[in-house]
Amino acid sequence: MGGFPTVTDVALAAGVSRQTVSNVMNSPGIVRADTRERVEAAIKELGYRPHASARRLRTRRSSTIGIRLDPTIDGISGSVLDRFLHALTEQADALGLRVLLFTATSPEDEITQFRRLNDGADVDGFVLTSTFAGDPRTRWLIENGISFVTFGRPWGVDDLNEPQHLWVDVDGWSGLHEATRAQQEGGARRIAYIGWPSPSGTGDERRRGWYDAMVLRGDVSADDLARLEVVTTDGVSQGTAAMQWLRQNAGQIDAVLCASDSLALGAMIANPERVPVTGYDNTPVAAAVGLSSVDQAVDEVAAGVLELLTGEFGGQVHGAPESEEPRHRLITPRLVVREFAAIPMDVPQ
Amino acid sequence: MGGFPTVTDVALAAGVSRQTVSNVMNSPGIVRADTRERVEAAIKELGYRPHASARRLRTRRSSTIGIRLDPTIDGISGSVLDRFLHALTEQADALGLRVLLFTATSPEDEITQFRRLNDGADVDGFVLTSTFAGDPRTRWLIENGISFVTFGRPWGVDDLNEPQHLWVDVDGWSGLHEATRAQQEGGARRIAYIGWPSPSGTGDERRRGWYDAMVLRGDVSADDLARLEVVTTDGVSQGTAAMQWLRQNAGQIDAVLCASDSLALGAMIANPERVPVTGYDNTPVAAAVGLSSVDQAVDEVAAGVLELLTGEFGGQVHGAPESEEPRHRLITPRLVVREFAAIPMDVPQ
């Protein structure tokens, strides 16, 4: 009755010592088979569950990773992070890891939180999202020897190969390249691109994917290519405006690619000719209104993040400095093609 | 050098005992002022942080609440839960509580997770979302004496006043009622409603809010009122279809209210006359495209959830059985009015 059973209770029931019970759970290999079975039976019988905090205290390991929950940024694209969070939680669970949330109002505040969670032994490491050039957070974590992996490559000049910085990212170039090729194979020649102002790490990558594919094909002049590109900040109404500009100034348009689903949604609205529009992020909104979109494959990202993080936990960080294992993962996104059908534009006939 | 400072280190530095240090942190009132200051100085000096797991082991309290991260359901409306999660994390933080995530594939699986997290002393209680009639989860939690609060009232017949079931919900009736009144005051008389099929706890509530306001005003006949209502499942294309149906069959329409932003987005697309459309949930999509919407006030919900949960932690559950404190909170949502301006429907002039 008195609370939950402990290792001692299990040991008593199975007729072995505490440590053997512990071994059955943590290094089953070193326990003789028949003993192990007896202990496992007792565990089941008593409904024993290890006390997570006690274990953490002793092992100095929390089996928990911390992640900051961003304030929903622009709204539509923010859902990528939600899906990532979900995938991360799910896969972490399968590895026996927990995901602890926290919030922060600024990078500096986030560093304070890092310190708090780390000092309190609440987490073993962190997952960072939305990194930016000269990010103070990664530097601080490296300096303090705290494990972390970023979703998003480091954008600083020298940082890309910093061995202490593990990262996973999605290959935006490849995503836009594939999207462009797909349209070209579908017969489109004059493919427009609505993107973000440079410099923007991710934005420039994506643009280059479109640009390279267009140049590779080579059936649009450089002048025309310039006319097929619109630069604008992110947002639905910006997408609408950009699309209107294109229709007036770019001549014939066979397809439109966008740097985000927000822009794509906007573009689609100002699009009575139903030119195929492709967005980026494959957000729920894209699915709902029937937009093609480049899917960031958050499952693979989450898997990569956990692989790197647990590899690190394995203790090889200070151990084998020249391990062959790569320090990052570049995930190839998937193009999701949808028909416009879902959204019957209601234009008076 | 050797790891982080402990209470003992602080005690040594301040020239007091471990326990006094502990008291300074947990019951500062019983420590003499000058002693307290000395200890606080030492804490600051050494950069001491209590070891969370050690404390949890001893106090048998984790200061952590568990919440299931739902798979993004319909996509657009799913973001309400994200915002709630964010608000919850932020406010929990201010109370010294942590938020731990988990996933589950079914209610049964979720119960398994409850057991795991509770037995392992990982969490002190749970927050449940998306409750439904006859929910097995709440019953199980009550039977096992585990603290929890639901976001969403219990929909079962007798459950509403079950004293063990603490809940916070948003008053959907009031939200739609206010939205209807706002349109009426703006001069609209024939206000249509696009809702979900009955029975649906939340859906029926919202519909009734519209209905009651319409009847109260009394300038639309019962027959007409019936024609102004469309029932459909949730989704953007369903919203579009419903709007088209209304335009053909409902006669003059001054405004349209919807049970969700998904429906509202769909309705708005099939709306060249620019009849005002109001959605529900105030999702980022609504903000992006300029839809009016009923905001669920997730901040208040989160505050209510934590109030109830920590009140419970305070230990009065088995203590004062007839406490005057209400066992639930009903939050009144806010109507957010937006102009259509953000989305210039691109109809050929």
Next chain:
DNA sequence: CGAAATTATTTGATCGATCAAACTTTTCTT
């Protein structure tokens, strides 16, 4: 003023698990 009451602080035990090292049993060598 000195004993009782009150307040402040310290000491020893404990939460539940794992580590490190000691001990016992089994298996391998020659």
Next chain:
DNA sequence: AAGAAAAGTTTGATCGATCAAATAATTTCG
């Protein structure tokens, strides 16, 4: 078959904090 090596199991100590009870310091009051 005796001794060494390996495998399996047990014991005592420990992680860092708090609880409970004991002690010390201070205040109250007859």
